[in-house]
Amino acid sequence: MFAFGARRPRRRPDLTPMIDVVFLLLVFFMLASRFSTETALPLVAATGTGGSWQGPPRLVEVGAGGAVMLNGIATPLAGLGAALAPLTTGPDDPVVLRPRAAGVQDLVTVMDTLRGAGFTRLIVVE
Secondary structure (H helix, E strand, C coil), rough: CCCCCCCCCCCCCCCCCHHHHHHHHHHHHHHHHHCCCCCCCCCCCCCCCCCCCCCCEEEEEEEEHEEEEEEEEECHHHHHHHHHHHHHHCCCCCCEEECCCCHHHHHHHHHHHHHCCCCCCEEEEC
């Protein structure tokens, strides 16, 4: 008979290359996926010097920290739509927004509040 020598124990497969591949796939899919949805603000670009203004002034100043003033009078954000209602004849009347030391999020919050109240024509000025 043949003598092949002593039996060696079976070698366990090395899992390091498979772990590397799984890690690379994980990193790839993390970088290629979206974690949040992006929203866009519907803005209309205005050109020219403007048209004639009709009705009472509707100037909303947005301050730091979300402080809101309507025609120079401090107004709570929740009551801004109700305070603007007597100054307008319809939802397409222009409302002028002027940020004063306000962040972009403060301005967006005020715009969302006004759009929720039914105002569709918002004008942002410097």
